[in-house]
Amino acid sequence: MKRIPVILAAIAILVSAGWLVYRYQTNPTRSADSSNGTASLNLAIFPRRIPQVSRKSFQPLADYLQSALNRPIHLITPATYKEFWQGVKSGTYDIVHFNQYHYIESHKKFGYQAIVANEEGGSRTISGAIFVKAARRDLKSLPDLRGKTIVFGGGKKAMVSYITTTALLKKAGLNSQDYTVIFAKNPPFAIVDAFMNKGEAAAAGAHLLNAKSVKKRIGQEGIDKMRILAVGDPITHLPWAVNSSMPARLRKKIRNSMIFLKAADNGKSILKAARVSDFYAVTDRDYDKSRELVKYVTGETY
Numbered sequence: 001m002k003r004i005p006v007i008l009a010a011i012a013i014l015v016s017a018g019w020l021v022y023r024y025q026t027n028p029t030r031s032a033d034s035s036n037g038t039a040s041l042n043l044a045i046f047p048r049r050i051p052q053v054s055r056k057s058f059q060p061l062a063d064y065l066q067s068a069l070n071r072p073i074h075l076i077t078p079a080t081y082k083e084f085w086q087g088v089k090s091g092t093y094d095i096v097h098f099n100q101y102h103y104i105e106s107h108k109k110f111g112y113q114a115i116v117a118n119e120e121g122g123s124r125t126i127s128g129a130i131f132v133k134a135a136r137r138d139l140k141s142l143p144d145l146r147g148k149t150i151v152f153g154g155g156k157k158a159m160v161s162y163i164t165t166t167a168l169l170k171k172a173g174l175n176s177q178d179y180t181v182i183f184a185k186n187p188p189f190a191i192v193d194a195f196m197n198k199g200e201a202a203a204a205g206a207h208l209l210n211a212k213s214v215k216k217r218i219g220q221e222g223i224d225k226m227r228i229l230a231v232g233d234p235i236t237h238l239p240w241a242v243n244s245s246m247p248a249r250l251r252k253k254i255r256n257s258m259i260f261l262k263a264a265d266n267g268k269s270i271l272k273a274a275r276v277s278d279f280y281a282v283t284d285r286d287y288d289k290s291r292e293l294v295k296y297v298t299g300e301t302y
Contacts, residue, residue, distance in 0.1 A: 040072035044093040051077040060270045068257040100159040100290040103239045104302040111244030115255040118237040119278040125234035128164030129206035134227045142172035149180040149199035153187025161187040165203035167293045168232040188213040236286040
């Protein structure tokens with residue numbers, strides 16, 4: 001009978017070991033690399049795209065950083081914002097690619113620090129816009145959207161397609177109760193949905209009218225039948241931030257590795273895979289405009 005507690009204890013140890021392996025595989029944490037003793041880093045990408053596409057886009061960058069920093073880099077591509085945010089809250093991530101809204105929130109609550117931002121298509125800023133059909137001559141300015149349906153891309157935490165465009169509407173005298181809000185699956189689909197008459201207008205990034213995903217669904221003829229009614233204030237592009245516990249020397253090395261990537265071997269191909277034209281250095285203050293817009297729209301202070 002005395003063997004039973006020993007057996008139960010052994011089973012408990014095996015279960016615990018299995019759980020730890022499962023946790024590492026599904027949500028990797030920092031670990032030491034046996035070859036050089038340096039701690040690995042977790043690089044997380046917010047779910048701007050589906051995980052498979054994000055992994056294909058950013059694995060070359062992860063490999064480059066692994067070489068530049070001489071330590072293992074684990075690329076994490078969560079499928080949902082809920083899963084992504086759990087990693088942010090738990091401090092699992094060392095380097096994080098955020099949208100602007102999630103960054104300012106994570107900076108206030110968990111201390112993440114912006115070090116680098118995207119340059120996309122040669123632009124270091126990004127703006128939201130309101131799109132309408134070119135044939136709708138009755139829609140001459142934003143106040144003409146009173147009582148109309150507007151298709152927003154993504155959800156209420158989509159910084160460009162919801163926050164900046166809602167601020168644009170509000171400055172024109174339109175509060176949320178003055179129009180009907182519906183959401184498309186993502187920002188490009190908002191434009192597609194407006195073209196398909198699911199709403200009189202679409203709210204999305206100003207750069208998206210000529211996006212491949214839009215052209216694929218409505219063709220160049222459809223794109224030519226849409227026009228921009230108004231463009232919002234530009235904000236600093238999507239940030240890359242590091243965990244508050246990261247030593248200053250390592251933080252600087254990551255920043256420099258990214259901002260000088262363009263000049264590195266295969267640098268341009270790595271940037272192309274990531275769908276950016278470059279990275280450039282930023283600080284937390286560069287996201288004060290995003291804070292201003294979030295407060296104006298939601299009342300939240302970050």
